Amino acid sequence: MMKQKGFVLLSGMPASGKTAIGRALAERFCWPCLDKDDLLEAEFEKYEDVDLIRRQKLSRLSDLVFEQRAKAQSHGVLVSFWRPIGQPVSYGTATNWLTELQSPVVELHCRCDPTVAQERFAKRKRHPGHNDALRHDTLVQQFAELAAFGPLGTLPCVTIDTSDLTDIDALVDEAAEEVRALLVWPRIL
Template identity: 30%
Template sequence: MKTAILVNGLPASGKTTVSRHLSRARTWPLLTLDSVKEPFFDAVGVGDREHNRALGRAAMAALWAVVADGPDGAVFVLDAWFGVVTRERLAELIAGAGVGRVLEVWCHAPGEVLAARYVARAGRRHPGHPGPDYAPELARRAGEVSPLRLGPVLEVDSSRAVDLAAIETWIDAARA
């Protein structure tokens, strides 16, 4: 049975810090939405928000196609804002990939923290992503989103120091 660890949350919520740690500490493959999406931007161009969303949905399908090709028993760390697809579509992708266990690490922070982080890193991000003008929308959405709850969930408030070892311990217990 394959296991998918979804490191989920809005942009600037700390997903990359958590997912990179888990991948390196456990030598689990790390699949990130941006690692798939950004080459799509380079190949087909940068467009408006709907173009960005369409590429996000395509990148999400590509992530799960890679998981589908993985061996039984593999553990994958997937770093994404899973809100780019509906919960129903995500459930289809998970089932189609042969994943039998889903664990979710829900990264979150107050909206003003997310907005400030997003603006601070905007100049270092691929130009296909929304620019700093997305920050107010991101701050608003922070109060509207929640974990997927397709399996056990660990909520991580990244506005405080994140205990990465505690996340590993939770994953070990949830996998047992």
């Protein structure tokens, strides 16, 4: 069990493996995992139909709930698609509040081949409120651009290649060791 407090922020393009790695890492550390998509999908359930405009509004609302819940914790794994810092875009969870967290934050960036991420994205089954089918053309265009951004660049960062998720335990082992070393946490797992 991880006795030190801190946060691990999972970043990467859509379908890069953030959720799978984040949940496995949270389980390894015995930490709570806060996933923005879980909050967003709970909001979708309140409506019979979610169009793109409502989806965007619910996404921003979920960002606020995500921020409030993270600030109420002393540690945890934070999974979201984060807004690229310094880029003129309106999508993604804002990062300006991360400095207000109670404990240090380390970014765990899931680097994934854009083609692999696109294939995963096309195959995954998410709540219809995401409107993935309507957004598919714009998202596919964004994959290469998002891959070029890389990590957020403002936090201590560990990058792992998540193009192959067949051995998530090995990826989590690698990530956990690097996160511990980066935060100078003692080996207590």
